Amino acid sequence: MTDLPFSPWEMFLNAGPVVRCVMTLLAVASLLTWTIFIAKSVELFRTRMALTKAEKTLETAGTLDLGEQGTRENCIAHTLVMAAETERQRSHDIPDDHDGLKERIVLHLERLEAAEGRRLMRGTGLLATIGATSPFIGLFGTVWGIMTSFTGIAASKATSLAVVAPGIAEALLATALGLVAAIPAVVIYNHLARQSATCRAQVADLTALVMRLVSRDLGRMQMLTASGQVVHFGARIAGE
Known part of the structure; x- marks a missing residue:
């Protein structure tokens, strides 16, 4: 088997300055593609594991306070719970406004969910540009x-x-390097987009679980309020 008269490295060294700069740029782009792939894969894997753990915690929590205690190690889950708790505390002076409170909490959680989705896709835009x-x-x-x-x-x-x-x-080596940089970038971008979509779906599930805890707590408050009114009404009749 005979050696090639020109190896890719020799062709790179013999190329003109413009073509050499193009090849260097494409090599850097390819390196960035694989760096982003490794970093985002690790990040999304850890995020999926944390979100799965948070889902189990909120699934078993009976109240919003218990959910807050169980999600302190998870950033987005704890943020969602604290956002609901904060809105509930700020609305304590609005009596009998359960529907309005739920609506305000949903609006806040939707904004946090959208922000988390943008964070998960951070860095992948460079892959689309490279591809x-x-x-x-x-x-x-x-x-x-x-x-x-x-x-x-x-x-x-x-x-x-x-x-x-x-x-x-x-x-022609420049075109080959362009394809070498572009094809993995497109494939990796689509892969990371699917992984990010999975994480966003899990965040949406967390939002639904938080709203279920909010609804449960509001239902208990409504029952306690009704019971207090009944007791107060019965004591007034006995006094008469």
Whole structure:
């Protein structure tokens, strides 16, 4: 088996400065793609585990206070519970406004849920940019390299294939690197988008569990209020 007359590294070294800059840019883009993939995969895996644990905690919690105690180690779950608790405390001076309180809590939780969704997708926009632009950047390097090769051929007045082939091969390497950078970026972006969608669905489940605890607590308060009114009414009749 004979060695290739030109290795990719030799073609990179022999390329012109513009084509070399294009290749370097594409190599950096490819490195960023795999770095984001590893970092986001670890982040999303930990997030899924934490959200699953928080779901179990809120599922077994009987009240919002118990849910707050059980989710202190989970950032988003604790934030959701505290947002509901804070709104309930701020609305204590509005009597018999259970429906309005639920609506205000839902609006607050929806904003927190949307913010968490944006946080989960943070960094993946760069993957979309790399996947969309890398082929065109590589094509630019190829076109520039071929133009330089033809200019050199015209200057030397040599039309031999041995003279033309190395310059064209160096130029086409830029397109190959563009595809090498773009294809994994698109695949990884779609993969991370699906993982983020799974996490967002779990956050939505947490929102529903928090609202269930809020509704449960409000129902208990309503029962206690009704019982207090009945006792007060009975004591007034006995006094008469």
